[in-house]
Amino acid sequence: MSTQSDNGRELTFGRAIREALAEEMRRDPTVFIIGEDVAEAGTPFKVLQGLVDEFGPERVIDSPISEAGITGIGVGAAMTGMRPVVDIMFGDFVPLTMEQMVNQAAKVHYMSGGKLRVPMVLRTTLGATRRSAAQHSQSLHALLSHIPGLKVAVPSTPYDAKGLLKTAIRDNNPVAFFEDKMMYQLKGPVPEEEYTIPFGVADIKRQGRDITIVATSSMVHVALNAAEILEAIGISAEVIDPRTTNPLDRKTLVESTIKTSRAIVVDEGYERYGVTAEIASVIADGAFYYLDAPVKRMGAMDVPVPFSPALEDLTVPTVDIVAETAKSLCGRT
Amino acid sequence: MSTQSDNGRELTFGRAIREALAEEMRRDPTVFIIGEDVAEAGTPFKVLQGLVDEFGPERVIDSPISEAGITGIGVGAAMTGMRPVVDIMFGDFVPLTMEQMVNQAAKVHYMSGGKLRVPMVLRTTLGATRRSAAQHSQSLHALLSHIPGLKVAVPSTPYDAKGLLKTAIRDNNPVAFFEDKMMYQLKGPVPEEEYTIPFGVADIKRQGRDITIVATSSMVHVALNAAEILEAIGISAEVIDPRTTNPLDRKTLVESTIKTSRAIVVDEGYERYGVTAEIASVIADGAFYYLDAPVKRMGAMDVPVPFSPALEDLTVPTVDIVAETAKSLCGRT
């Protein structure tokens, strides 16, 4: 993990998020958090627990259940000197914020000829397999990735989560930050010393020679596990995490594929018109003359997420399917 | 134009839409229209003019300026025996309807195990170059194309508009229907006799051998004009209109590309994470072993649509650029 430090400390993904918020709130008094049950409750995922004690209810604000309203207030506050972090409990509620994100936040800077800015972060979640059914399991990051004027981060490790969130808060543009709710307990190295991670810089999570697996958020771990399986049968997979879908580090993705001559793109959003489509077409175009096989896409099945434990897991790319697909792309069976 | 009749009658795109609505409203008393200024005003584009006179204000309903509300009422009415046609004046307002479209309309059938249905049409517009600036010029059909449970139609001719809208109204699923506001005055043949056009069946608007140009909505005409220019220099372009982005007629797109070995995808939505990404990756995958050149994407520039006449037209694919791109793909300069 090129960009990662190796001092001993380990944190969970959730703790890394909290630490990033706390550090930025200490550093900049204009940063505040607004959302449903973010204060005493610290969100249903307990990610923000303790922040209200340090920063008080003026900076960690429990709001009514008004996603559009808090996003709109965030946009206005951001335009006038604050750095709001708007907490949208589930990514499934992002559609409620779309007007404010798409028509206001994303366009204010451009429409004002560069005079107004919207330094706001919209923090929300993605990810299925939690038995939460169709309205609490979606990964809708593609919707916001499509909109010029917005930036979108999809961290996959505690280290990346912290570094990218600090960057998001300091960025002078609206940033949508998607956290996989199933990863909050995931542990990983996070150095004591402060750091940030630039947007638009992919991270090579694993070096490889035979095939490139581009994966986002939760799917990075699926890809890494698939790479282990492939290793065992002599296929060397390179796993690349774009870390931000917008801006997208096209160069790294294309160069890796030029090297390996094969690519798979794995993302937990719906496959059709989703993140895998953009990345796969960028690679298919950029690495065209070097590809030995078609670029394969693996997104979530194009169905509303079913509740039944017998069905839900079938809708998300798994380690085995990724490994199988990689094998056949490499002409092995 | 394979599927088109050739009796003399010509109608504008707007008249074709109105005729489809009138015919379906006569045929089925449960069909009704709800939206802002749809009755006496007949919408700002005058597309619905006269309908209220024939069907009365109970079936052509002027609503408050409540896009989310009328979409929600449409969903509920559709679940209980009606066939609402919800009129969203500008596609830019679709974000206001996203929660009802994404979490309700799209999921009700699946979440209810197939028992409830939402036979609703959301009619709206797309298209720039009208000097309407960033909040009245977007082509946001990719947002809804991404959502399983929704269908999306993007007609390019009066003939297709009428046939597809009739199909949309009779469909038992939520359908988003995008009309290019710049095409309402466009004339084309529309037979007297009744017809419908099935979803998921692409139309080959022009036969060709050397390159496939896949284009949607307004961009079909850009592609056809580009094909004329190419013809003049001996390049035979096949122009294919998917007509619906979801379902997408992958087969026709791929087969045409296998025949021509080159493809360009043109769409007026933002390029990044847009419709061109899905279609390009479908073709790059399906026709991989037959491609002589990378599949090229041409969407709208990834910027909020500028107001200035000096800038706006630069953001949309033009005939010349499409022709130029086709030429270079064909190795000509």
Added chain:
Amino acid sequence: MTKMADDRAAGPGSRLKLDVEPYLHMYQQMARIRAFEEKVNELYTGAQMPGLAHLYIGEEAIAVGVCEALTPQDYITSTHRGHGHCLAKGASVNRMFAELLGKEAGYCRGKGGSMHIADIESGNLGANAIVGGSAGIATGAAFSAKHLGDGRVAVCFFGEGALGQGLMYEVMNMASLWSLPVIYVCENNHYNEYTHFSESTAGDITARPKAFGIHTETVDGQDVRAVYKTMARLVERVRGDGGPVFLLCDTYRYRGHHVGDIDRTYYRSKEEEQEWMTNRDPLKILSGWLVDQGLADQEIFDQITAEAKAEIEAGADFAINAPYPGISEVDQHVYAE
């Protein structure tokens, strides 16, 4: 259901005239809901239920009082805390448990789960996991009823937290403009998840629907007789083209926001919970009144409770032993024919 001569009950000697059945039926419905929810909690803590569930315990009088005033054809839309609404509207215990466990015999073939139970046969257009998400659906159903002239009314159940959603006001405005037969039933259990409603709700709740010209009433949500009587009157008004109404019910959830919300002291006191459970319990209030009136004695309630528990146990067993949907179902029902 049988019209109740509740008023006549007051006058002495008129007792014989009083029809006690309906009250016992309401008690039974509330007892079934409570037993159902207790079982859900047991299944969850026993790790036999996937996901989460939001228990309706403490709020039973609202679902029962409201649904008793409706016909099977009338529509309801429900919430994430919807088990009580579904049962009160006529759902079967077996199929509900099956749905909660993700089994094919469930109302949604296991695809919906606890927060999405829909049963068109009993007029239930579905629970909704989006707060306020069904306000448009209920209002649209009322639109259909009015347009088709089938005399149905639509009830939109929602928690006071949904008052934070702009959609509520958009649809209330249209329901009022077009005099739609919809009844907005606000279950104010005082908390939006872990936040007291006074921290999220400015002004006076009843002033909001009134501002849109909607007839508004308030009722004690723990007194099923009061809820029923009020609803019966309101339903009559709405069916008679009297336009939409809003009914604010004061209530309380005894348990956590969801089954996993065990330690609640950081947002509400044990005393508060105790106060409601002891002095404002809907089952106690009804049984107490019937006993005071000499209309019933305790045995009957014990019997009803026992029957309810038995039905619930059987339902849970049915569900536990029922098969899951086949994996081929995963991509079925995405689109209707």
Added chain:
Amino acid sequence: MTKMADDRAAGPGSRLKLDVEPYLHMYQQMARIRAFEEKVNELYTGAQMPGLAHLYIGEEAIAVGVCEALTPQDYITSTHRGHGHCLAKGASVNRMFAELLGKEAGYCRGKGGSMHIADIESGNLGANAIVGGSAGIATGAAFSAKHLGDGRVAVCFFGEGALGQGLMYEVMNMASLWSLPVIYVCENNHYNEYTHFSESTAGDITARPKAFGIHTETVDGQDVRAVYKTMARLVERVRGDGGPVFLLCDTYRYRGHHVGDIDRTYYRSKEEEQEWMTNRDPLKILSGWLVDQGLADQEIFDQITAEAKAEIEAGADFAINAPYPGISEVDQHVYAE
């Protein structure tokens, strides 16, 4: 601006004490707005202006009365019908015309156009082409003002049609809960495009903000003195941490919904238009009062009007001759540094 001894004006002999300047200034501001809009219409009909424009003619007293009660640091958010708001808050005629013609000298370098004029120097956070779209922005600006303690207030201008947008209620609720220094100014010109507001607005408008605990007042939007006096009082209240307020202004747009809306008889009568233009014109009302009071005579108004026209003509010429932005600008300002 100078405090006006309006009240004292009543008492005879006190005339000399009265400061007439502020009134003449308001007249001048209204005259500038009207002349500006007349010119916009001329440019449009002369095919010299791209796109469309929504004229503010008839509503001038609101923008002027409101903005005269604000400091340059105070914030406003505006609407698709925003030219008047921008001018009243201090925008330059030249740069506004430049923006309307898509020229680089415009407030948004030509990228925003008529519906998106923003001028942070004068506290204008921008017009908005989404009905109700700026309600969140204005409320958020008030949030900043309160949090930063800079004593600013934020004014949210919107038409009565925006009352159809749920966002309005979500943010009014929060503004009330958190006592934010925001003033919601509703310009009720009776029409949402081509639909009379009574067909889209149930109940009583003022009851809506009141339901959220927001102090609400109503004023004659054609009487700039009344608007100014009311606003001056409300601004003081809001600045003094009195919480948000809602001001409903009764007004009328003389022209079409936009410059292209010529034949309006299908949605409103010529008589109605005549009635407002003859008897409720904001410029006539103010000049008439000043003349009656013997504080000014007609010449001065003719002079002000002539000056305004000259300024406007010069501004339009400036814009017409100004250069367009270079094509390299098309993808600049998508993201801030």
